[in-house]
Amino acid sequence: NMAPEYGATCGFFPVDNETLNYLKLSSRDDARIALVDAYCKAQGLFRTSASADPVFTDTLELALEDVVPSLAGPKRPEGRVALNAVKAGFAAALETEYKKPGVLGQRFKVDGKDFDIGHGDVAIAAITSCTNTSNPSVLIAAGLLARNAVAKGLKSKPWVKTSLAPGSQVVAGYLDKAGLQPALDALGFNLVGFGCTTCIGNSGPLPTEISKSINDNGIIAAAVLSGNRNFEGRVSPDVQANYLASPPLVVAFALAGNVHMDLSTEPLGKGSDGADVYLRDIWPSNQEIQKFIMENVTRDIFKSRYADVFKGDAGWQKVPVTKGMTYGWNSGSTYVQNPPYFQGITMTPKPIVDIKGARILALLGDKITTDHISPAGSIKKDSPAGAYLLERQVRPADFNQYGTRRGNHEVMMRGTFANIRIKNAMNVDDGGRTLEGGNTKHYPSGKVMSIFDAAMQYETEGVPLVLFAGVEYGNGSSRDWAAKGTNLLGVKAVIAQSYERIHRSNLVGMGILPLLFEDGLSWQSIGLTGAETVTIEGLDKVRPRQKMIAKITYADGVTKDVPLICRIDTEDEIAYYRNGGILHYVLRNLAAVA
Structure with missing residues (x-):
């Protein structure tokens, strides 16, 4: 799930006896376990202590003694920060990234409440994720830490919205069996459901009065969640500093109430006896965690929770279903619609036409993530x-x-491009400051409008579109909608300084031409403002990684040839591009042999 964040297509862990033990624990069918065992051994995928080490093209070494408790934030999963550096890291980000120097100690009233809030206060603390909530050690640790905190008399801070949304029903079973759920409930970590919540921005709104104080006063509030991703605009529209943490640290930050303190040395609060309580006072030992796992994470819980999982509950069973060989599209649905990708498709691809007189839809900066492009x-x-x-x-x-x-x-x-935190250099205020939000300027009218509305207006005018970006365009999760949405807006080419590997591939797969500035060039260095037009010719004869030219025509009529490199990298990708995308390529091939 997280492989794209570290630049891989997948991560592989060899199957071993522990894998088989987990399959047995999770109540998998005996025949299925035997099949996994036999297949992996036959394929050379099973590993034992006697197995030879694999041969790798490159290796990395990590000394376990160097591993320390850490979070990731405030904007990207790769932004690891040690627990004892979170305080200083947030203070630095407040000044440099959020442009708010000298305001860390400011506090602001919350209407109708007897507390105030300020920069770095934790507005959301959520145990959530499809991945780490599958790990009993961190969930049991969170429950034990909560139990210890309650015993000391600690409480979550009143401005923190807390929730528990594991990815598996089994978690609810073993937390209940272990007697740990009441302590989590006492700190506000009530079970709200199973599935994607805070990690994908689905935790619901903050209390109205807290949201109002945050927005009225420009507070840089924080979220601490055990989710997978923390890209800008993803977790909550009210929260800008988002930190990923283990479930027990999520509980700890709910108790602390802010990220501008060092949890490794500063007290979380005062206990019922008036004494300071530190994180070390309530952190469970590895031995206790393992003991609870052995006693409470059992085969019976997996079996009881998932014996009839595919039947669903009564509500699911009441959903009306129509039978047929093909899906019956409901034109009134706001959740599922028939996409237009194949409208007008013919057996023979239409010739690729050059991009002539294209307008610029957006001028984007560095590290534009797929969440910026297609928010979740x-x-x-x-x-x-x-x-x-x-x-x-x-x-x-x-x-x-x-x-x-x-x-x-x-x-x-x-x-697409409607992320509330995206910055398009064509969307500026009267002082020339780039504004946040998915707006752009339409040319030649000069009107500021949403990127979607501008794209639709250009479509009615018969004008093709291009967009420009900086380095690592499309980094983050491998979201196919980041390429699909770009296609549907009428963008014919993206010109960037570099691409995230998977998103580049997805652009080609949707029939969009990814182009690379030659070294040293950028849209800033060639003086683009968004008022220019762009022409790129020779697309019917394009070859993998060939050099190309974009002819830029500036508002004053001056033209400039900008050297680019085509980032269609293989002959297969050329075939996809000439077919209008991989979907059309596959469909035509299937039709040809039908």
């Missing part, structure tokens, strides 16, 4: 996607979020 979080009422849902009588309370409406291209294309 909440849908704002005043966004193009929000307007679409309102027109169809969907109440804002029922908007859900982009991640749950990914089956509806009408929502997703309206959400």
Whole structure:
């Protein structure tokens, strides 16, 4: 799941006896376990202490003695920060990234409450994730830490929204069996469901009065969650500093209430006896964690929770289903719509046409993530996607979020580049400062509008589009909608200083031409403002990684040839591009042999 974040397509761990033990523990069928055992051994995938070491092209070494408790934040999963450096790291980010120097100690009133809040206060503490909540050691550790904290008389701070949403029903079973859920409940970590919540921006709104204080006063609030990703605009529209942490540290930060303190040396609070309580006072030992796992994580829990898992509950069973060989599209659905990818498709691909007189949709900076391009979080009422849902009588309370409406291209294309934290250099205030949010300037009218509305206007005008970006364009999760949405907006080419590997491939797969500036060039260095037009010729004869030219015509009529490198890297990708994308390529090949 997290391989793209460290630049890989997948991570492989060899199958061994512990794998088989887990299959037995989780109540898998005996025949299935035997098949896994036999298959992996036959394929050379099974590892024992006698197995020869694999041969790798490169190796990395990690000394376990150097591993320390850590978080990742405030904006990216790769932003690891040691627990004892979180305090200094947030203070530095407040000044440099959030441009708020000298304000760390400021506090602001919360209407109707007897507490105030300030920069770095934890507004969300969530135990959530499809990945680490599958690990009993960290969930049991969180429960034991909560038990110890309650015994000391500690409480979560009142401005912290807490929740527990594991990815498996088994977690609820063993926390209950171990007697640890009551302590989690006492600190506010009530079980809210099973599945994607805070990690994908689906934790619901903050209390109205806290949200108001944050937004009225420009507070850089924090979230601490055990989720997978913390890209800008993903977790909550009210929270800008997002830290990934283990479940027990999530509980600890709920007790502390802020990220501008060193939990390794400063007290979490005062216990019922008035004495300071430190994290070390309530942290469970490895031995105790393992003892609870052995006693409470059992085969019977897996069996009872998942014996009839595919039947679903009563609500699921009441969902009406129509039978047929093909899916019956419901034109009134706001969740699933028939996408337009194959409209007008012919057996023979149409010739690739040159990009002539294209307008610039956006001028983006470095490390634009797939979350910037296609957000997964909440849908704002005043966004193009929000307007679409309102027109169809969907109440804002029922908007859900982009991640749950990914089956509806009408929502997703309206959400493309609609991240509330994205910065497009064509969207500036009167002082020339780049603003946050998914707006752009339409040319030649000069009108500022949403990127979606501008793209649709260019479409009616018959104008192709390109966009420019900096380094590592498309980093982050391998979200296919980041390429799909870009395609649906009419973007024919992306020109960047470098690409994240998977997103580059996805662009080609959607028929979009990825182009690379030659070393030393950028859209800034060639003086782009967004008022220019772009022409790229010779696309019908394009070859892998060939040198190309973009002819830039500036607003004053001056032209400039900019050298680029085609980042279609293989002959197979050339075939995808000439077919209009991999979907068309596959469909035509299937039709040809039918």
